[in-house]
Amino acid sequence: MTSKFYQQYPKFHVAVDCIIFGFQAGKLKLLLQKRPFEPRQGEWSLMGGFVNRDEDIEDAAQRVLHELTGLHGLYMRQVGAFGSVNRDSGSRVISIAYFALVDIEKVNKDLTYQNSAYWEDVTHLPVLLFDHMEMVRCALQRLRTLIPSRPVGFHLLPHLFTLTQLQQLYEAILGESIDKRNFRKRVNEMPFIEKTDEIDRVNSKRGATLYRFNERAYQEAQFFKL
């Protein structure tokens, strides 16, 4: 099955590593793991896994995400391939990094507990092993360039959310504060961010209108700018 010409070339372990973003209490978080095997067992790392023989690399990343969160079909984008010779002290491993956006509330807490995985604030990350910190930096940069012009932030929020939550999400990702009135003005210009008649009374005494993102309406409108 393998072409004769190809056989002379070396083969490599190929892994995927997942940068899993979540949002809670106004903070952007990452799901990090205490590494469960040698080498460097117990150190902080991204959740990763080796690619299987007959598995697309995207599928491998989704499988790893599912093993840790219990969730299927998460929003995920490739960050890039990391292939320095000595990046992994266990062996030569070429790793493809993916970032995923998840609604923290939907994550299966038993699974994360079993995998010794914890949500850590992106502004106070522990030291990560290998080149995982560089992967995180690339992922964050990618997310930052994506979010102002693509409706991806909603994957980090519950189905219904308040405008304050949405704004805090943008502030947490971009790392800067945003004028409330200007932000809400822009939201109002986007018909696919729909006001519902539900009210959130958990985070404020007065109560805040809950909104929802209408994917279908967005597909028709096809513009976005926040």
Add this chain to the structure above:
Amino acid sequence: MTSKFYQQYPKFHVAVDCIIFGFQAGKLKLLLQKRPFEPRQGEWSLMGGFVNRDEDIEDAAQRVLHELTGLHGLYMRQVGAFGSVNRDSGSRVISIAYFALVDIEKVNKDLTYQNSAYWEDVTHLPVLLFDHMEMVRCALQRLRTLIPSRPVGFHLLPHLFTLTQLQQLYEAILGESIDKRNFRKRVNEMPFIEKTDEIDRVNSKRGATLYRFNERAYQEAQFFKL
């Protein structure tokens, strides 16, 4: 040397493929190759090669670029990893795509000839094998998002260039025409695009002022917007 735990996992051929951009006569071009080996010998493809055992993947891409162009240290950025199970009909191969920007005049023509490589207009590309066309689309998109805010276009031009050449380069990459006066106004606001006292008399009767990009001055200024 390889950790025991890793050994149970499969290994893969890993390749790099290079999207090599050039600019000539107002057109954005790609250096494409008639594939010199089976399977699918003779079909149009990107220039690629397998990663060697003790070689960083970036180094593999630079090596492939050097083999084809005779040039070292070209401007190069990763596009991403392509890893569908059946993307390459010769075997399972995971490929990392890189795009490079070169000054066509500096490319060694004997080498490209020996490798049956030719410059093809990006607006009239032949059909490429495997997923190479998707790699090209991703690379072009990357280049398009990069060029308005980063001074990368200069890698596609000779050391000295006219403002008309620079404008045509932007038009070719972005695929839209730009107002001449507005373009030149913006260029003038960037002190690191320096007017020289040389005149180009090849492309116009009247003669056009030649400019140069001053990397050092840019490092200090650190802003860019075209």
Add this chain to the structure above:
DNA sequence: TCAAAAGTGTTAAGTTTACACCCATGA
């Protein structure tokens, strides 16, 4: 009654776009 978060418009500043003619030269 007061602390805490929700909600609401206007104006000035800055940025972007549109637009047309004269110049210098070689053929």
Add this chain to the structure above:
DNA sequence: TCATGGGTGTAAACTTAACACTTTTGA
């Protein structure tokens, strides 16, 4: 002398940024 590409400024339209007070309600 004329065809070709080089070079130049202004005004209108649009976008972005700055800014402060009232409302509701639970503790």
